[in-house]
Amino acid sequence: xxxxxxxxxxxxxxxxxxxxxxxxxxxxxxxxxxxxxxxxxxxxxxxxxxxxxxxxxxxxxxxxxxxxxxxxxxxxxxxxxxxxxxxxxxxxxxxxxxxxxxxxxxxxxxxxxxxxxxxxxxxxxxxxxxxxxxxxxxxxxxxxxxxxxxxxxxxxxxxxxxxxxxxxxxxxxxxxxxxxxxxxxxxxxxxxxxxxxxxxxxxxxxxxxxxxxxxxx
Amino acid sequence: xxxxxxxxxxxxxxxxxxxxxxxxxxxxxxxxxxxxxxxxxxxxxxxxxxxxxxxxxxxxxxxxxxxxxxxxxxxxxxxxxxxxxxxxxxxxxxxxxxxxxxxxxxxxxxxxxxxxxxxxxxxxxxxxxxxxxxxxxxxxxxxxxxxxxxxxxxxxxxxxxxxxxxxxxxxxxxxxxxxxxxxxxxxxxxxxxxxxxxxxxxxxxxxxxxxxxxxxx
Amino acid sequence: xxxxxxxxxxxxxxxxxxxxxxxxxxxxxxxxxxxxxxxxxxxxxxxxxxxxxxxxxxxxxxxxxxxxxxxxxxxxxxxxxxxxxxxxxxxxxxxxxxxxxxxxxxxxxxxxxxxxxxxxxxxxxxxxxxxxxxxxxxxxxxxxxxxxxxxxxxxxxxxxxxxxxxxxxxxxxxxxxxxxxxxxxxxxxxxxxxxxxxxxxxxxxxxxxxxxxxxxxxxxxxxxxxxxxxxxx
Amino acid sequence: xxxxxxxxxxxxxxxxxxxxxxxxxxxxxxxxxxxxxxxxxxxxxxxxxxxxxxxxxxxxxxxxxxxxxxxxxxxxxxxxxxxxxxxxxxxxxxxxxxxxxxxxxxxxxxxxxxxxxxxxxxxxxxxxxxxxxxxxxxxxxxxxxxxxxxxxxxxxxxxxxxxxxxxxxxxxxxxxxxxxxxxxxxxxxxxxxxxxxxxxxxxxxxxxxxxxxxxxxxxxxxxxxxxxxxxxx
Numbered sequence: 001x002x003x004x005x006x007x008x009x010x011x012x013x014x015x016x017x018x019x020x021x022x023x024x025x026x027x028x029x030x031x032x033x034x035x036x037x038x039x040x041x042x043x044x045x046x047x048x049x050x051x052x053x054x055x056x057x058x059x060x061x062x063x064x065x066x067x068x069x070x071x072x073x074x075x076x077x078x079x080x081x082x083x084x085x086x087x088x089x090x091x092x093x094x095x096x097x098x099x100x101x102x103x104x105x106x107x108x109x110x111x112x113x114x115x116x117x118x119x120x121x122x123x124x125x126x127x128x129x130x131x132x133x134x135x136x137x138x139x140x141x142x143x144x145x146x147x148x149x150x151x152x153x154x155x156x157x158x159x160x161x162x163x164x165x166x167x168x169x170x171x172x173x174x175x176x177x178x179x180x181x182x183x184x185x186x187x188x189x190x191x192x193x194x195x196x197x198x199x200x201x202x203x204x205x206x207x208x209x210x211x212x213x214x215x216x217x
Numbered sequence: 218x219x220x221x222x223x224x225x226x227x228x229x230x231x232x233x234x235x236x237x238x239x240x241x242x243x244x245x246x247x248x249x250x251x252x253x254x255x256x257x258x259x260x261x262x263x264x265x266x267x268x269x270x271x272x273x274x275x276x277x278x279x280x281x282x283x284x285x286x287x288x289x290x291x292x293x294x295x296x297x298x299x300x301x302x303x304x305x306x307x308x309x310x311x312x313x314x315x316x317x318x319x320x321x322x323x324x325x326x327x328x329x330x331x332x333x334x335x336x337x338x339x340x341x342x343x344x345x346x347x348x349x350x351x352x353x354x355x356x357x358x359x360x361x362x363x364x365x366x367x368x369x370x371x372x373x374x375x376x377x378x379x380x381x382x383x384x385x386x387x388x389x390x391x392x393x394x395x396x397x398x399x400x401x402x403x404x405x406x407x408x409x410x411x412x413x414x415x416x417x418x419x420x421x422x423x424x425x426x427x428x429x430x431x432x433x434x
Numbered sequence: 435x436x437x438x439x440x441x442x443x444x445x446x447x448x449x450x451x452x453x454x455x456x457x458x459x460x461x462x463x464x465x466x467x468x469x470x471x472x473x474x475x476x477x478x479x480x481x482x483x484x485x486x487x488x489x490x491x492x493x494x495x496x497x498x499x500x501x502x503x504x505x506x507x508x509x510x511x512x513x514x515x516x517x518x519x520x521x522x523x524x525x526x527x528x529x530x531x532x533x534x535x536x537x538x539x540x541x542x543x544x545x546x547x548x549x550x551x552x553x554x555x556x557x558x559x560x561x562x563x564x565x566x567x568x569x570x571x572x573x574x575x576x577x578x579x580x581x582x583x584x585x586x587x588x589x590x591x592x593x594x595x596x597x598x599x600x601x602x603x604x605x606x607x608x609x610x611x612x613x614x615x616x617x618x619x620x621x622x623x624x625x626x627x628x629x630x631x632x633x634x635x636x637x638x639x640x641x642x643x644x645x646x647x648x649x650x651x652x653x654x655x656x657x658x659x660x661x662x663x664x665x666x667x
Numbered sequence: 668x669x670x671x672x673x674x675x676x677x678x679x680x681x682x683x684x685x686x687x688x689x690x691x692x693x694x695x696x697x698x699x700x701x702x703x704x705x706x707x708x709x710x711x712x713x714x715x716x717x718x719x720x721x722x723x724x725x726x727x728x729x730x731x732x733x734x735x736x737x738x739x740x741x742x743x744x745x746x747x748x749x750x751x752x753x754x755x756x757x758x759x760x761x762x763x764x765x766x767x768x769x770x771x772x773x774x775x776x777x778x779x780x781x782x783x784x785x786x787x788x789x790x791x792x793x794x795x796x797x798x799x800x801x802x803x804x805x806x807x808x809x810x811x812x813x814x815x816x817x818x819x820x821x822x823x824x825x826x827x828x829x830x831x832x833x834x835x836x837x838x839x840x841x842x843x844x845x846x847x848x849x850x851x852x853x854x855x856x857x858x859x860x861x862x863x864x865x866x867x868x869x870x871x872x873x874x875x876x877x878x879x880x881x882x883x884x885x886x887x888x889x890x891x892x893x894x895x896x897x898x899x900x
Contacts, residue, residue, distance in 0.1 A: 262838075263768060263769075264694045264695075264697070264838050264841050265694070265838045265840050265841050266837075266838050271897055272895045272896050272897040273895075273896055273897070274896060274897060274898075274899050275896040275898075275899070277896075278891060278894055278895075278896060279837065280696075280697065280839075280889035280890070280891045281697060281698070281825075281836050281837035281838065281839040281889065282837040282838055283694075283695065283697050283838050283891075283892075283893070284838075285694075286893060287694075287695040287696075287697070287892040287893045288893040288894075288895040289891060289893070289894055289895050289896070290895075298835075298836075298837055298838060298840055299840065300772070300835075300840050300841065300842070300843070300844040300845055300872075301694070301720070301768070301769075301771075301772035301841050301842045301845055302772040302773055302775070302776040302844075302845045304769075304772070305768070305769030305772055305773065308769060309769060309787065309788065309789070328792075338747055338753050338756070338757065339747070339763075339765065340745055340746060340747040340748075341743060341744050341745035341746050341747070341765045342744060342745070342765060342767055342768070342795070343744050343745040343768050344744065344767070344768035344769060345767075346767035346768075346769075346770075346789045346790045346793060346795060347767050347768060347769030347770065347787075347788075347789040350787075350788035350789045350790065350791060351769075351788055351789070377793065377794050378792060378793045378794075379793060380791075380792065380793065381791065381792030381793070382792075
């Protein structure tokens with residue numbers, strides 16, 4: 001079973017040479033720490049920066065240079081700043097190759113819910129609806145089940161949707177799943193996790209074909 | 218009767234303090250020479266410059282700094298350069314206060330034709346269709362009649378239209394006309410030109426109310 | 435050159451009235467028009483509709499207007515970084531319209547650029563699209579979204595000149611350029627108002643034509659919402 | 668940093684084939700991708716559809732492609748500064764689609780920004796709107812125009828870096844930024860290719876994400892179409 005860093009580490013393997021990547025808040029932010037350093041990748045943040053670097057050293061924070069999570073950041077050589085309309089031109093125009101974001105629920109048809117829980121204070125969707133509606137390549141980073149043990153990998157989302165039919169891949173603490181033909185296809189198991197455990201934690205249709213390898217991290 | 222410079226001089230009186238102005242090719246370009254220098258005005262050219270100045274001195278031409286007529290120009294302090302989409306945002310968004318352009322024909326309902334003569338080589342509309350469709354305030358600079366003496370101030374345009382119902386004012390070699398309620402309202406006569414002469418040269422409905430003053434240039 | 439400079443904050447906000455719709459630049463607390471917000475509090479105008487990506491924190495940014503109950507409706511993509519906002523929203527005192535961030539930016543840009551509406555894929559199939567026209571182009575579904583209409587835009591830039599030309603710094607740019615010229619009157623406050631001619635015409639982010647008033651701002655706090663640092667080895 | 672630099676013009680134009688749709692930046696002869704045009708002539712590709720505001724003059728710019736009869740269709744707002752263009756157009760050899768200039772710019776920008784279509788007032792009631800959907804918003808009529816689809820965009824910038832970041836100079840900017848990222852592959856040629864890190868991230872007109880290939884251009888002629896000067900007193 002993976003922890004948050006494990007999930008991030010596994011997702012980092014999906015990042016390919018030449019990719020522009022948008023990372024959501026939470027586990028996705030950790031992905032940057034695990035991307036191979038022998039490939040060329042640039043991170044975009046939708047508040048208007050391309051070419052994000054690591055957090056600044058203490059005392060070097062600049063209030064005018066933050067990411068979409070409102071964290072102080074640095075930029076790398078080749079970086080650029082731009083306005084919000086241009087930022088979403090990059091996203092909507094599919095110039096950003098990969099979007100990694102968290103979710104409360106995903107469904108076997110690729111629907112995703114990650115912005116609203118009825119009855120609770122709603123903070124808003126931020127850029128998530130634009131990201132999921134636009135990206136060709138969306139990977140969801142999430143826990144397979146909630147704290148009560150209920151599956152978040154569903155036949156149908158129960159929460160208000162963020163986007164429809166858009167999720168292509170899900171990486172959880174238990175498994176890597178590909179979403180196609182109205183089903184979750186089990187691609188890899190987390191270290192030490194059995195197919196049966198994954199099956200049990202998955203409410204949506206799970207397709208298991210052949211021998212399912214354990215992830216190599 | 219006015220010559221081209223006279224028409225430009227009369228139109229220059231319509232330019233008010235604080236106006237951003239787009240000048241078309243031909244007579245409109247001359248307007249810049251006659252604008253009072255005690256008011257603040259900026260000239261926009263749709264190829265991407267705001268704050269145009271006079272032509273450069275010989276030897277100071279820069280191939281990278283031209284106007285929409287492809288002429289070498291200079292810029293004044295406070296000028297800016299921008300791309301074509303932004304330029305037409307200024308025009309379409311009605312941030313440009315006044316558009317002055319030439320025409321082959323105008324009609325009493327405000328229609329204008331200035332881009333195409335069937336059977337002749339068509340060079341294109343350039344930015345004219347965007348300008349006439351967007352501007353709140355359009356002044357047409359033109360000759361009242363063609364070289365055969367036929368009126369170009371018509372009940373209905375005969376040439377393919379550039380825009381519909383958009384012309385508010387026309388300044389010709391003979392008169393200043395306001396276009397409203399499906400008629401040309403005679404506002405001023407050119408020096409030495411009688412109402413009868415204007416009437417004769419106007420095919421469209423001409424409304425003459427009260428005493429029509431001669432222009433003061 | 436058309437001079438847009440005003441000398442006082444009072445002059446800059448002249449004409450702002452209760453019940454108006456205001457756009458305010460900024461992302462989180464980054465690049466917000468701090469001076470304009472302070473003056474809006476002083477003016478005591480109320481029943482405002484505020485279009486801004488976020489709603490500030492309890493004691494800074496738009497939170498200051500929320501404290502005084504000057505806001506009737508917030509149009510944002512992400513809110514709730516402050517308790518008073520949450521209280522007013524849950525009690526029904528405050529109306530909240532949540533809009534996807536890219537849609538929010540483009541609704542401002544559409545107003546600036548004279549487009550009445552546009553089709554975007556964001557929100558299709560979600561409650562954001564409810565009651566809105568949807569349409570298929572090349573096998574993909576889009577939602578028709580309208581341009582915003584606002585009375586005033588308040589933006590904050592790094593440098594500006596008297597012609598109203600603006601240059602922004604870092605990610606403090608964000609929504610500010612999109613909101614210039616998107617309201618009847620755009621008011622820009624700048625950290626540094628420079629003499630005309632000092633800014634390179636090639637390097638202006640927002641030409642002065644999109645700005646009606648510009649003034650030299652003061653006492654910028656530029657509060658950091660999430661100070662994150664790494665350790666030196 | 669994702670490196671976009673290519674070392675030869677051949678590499679820059681790799682994949683260009685007869686029958687393709689190309690976007691080419693420039694206004695008149697100002698800011699045109701001179702190197703790319705020269706290479707297109709050498710490649711001898713034909714049946715091209717070219718989207719460009721103008722069509723060059725007889726012996727320069729797109730006129731060079733017209734001379735070799737490589738262009739099947741021109742999409743422009745203003746053409747006919749050259750005799751060969753006129754001859755081909757009148758004889759029916761060359762198809763010409765005239766589009767209002769602002770619509771042309773926005774059709775490129777829509778492709779760049781992922782908008783399938785937009786409503787513009789330009790051309791309403793004229794033959795440009797024939798066969799197109801029209802619609803009223805707030806009492807004004809608009810025409811629905813679609814985003815362009817192109818295989819290659821060729822743009823010319825003043826400075827650029829290996830990350831593909833671009834800065835333009837003066838009115839040589841024009842359509843170039845709108846065409847970046849509006850085709851499957853955007854190829855930028857620059858007067859000066861500078862090391863990464865040399866360009867100020869605040870001052871980049873086009874971020875490298877919109878550019879797939881960048882190369883150092885050579886031998887820019889930058890011909891002036893209408894040399895106009897004033898007398899010194």
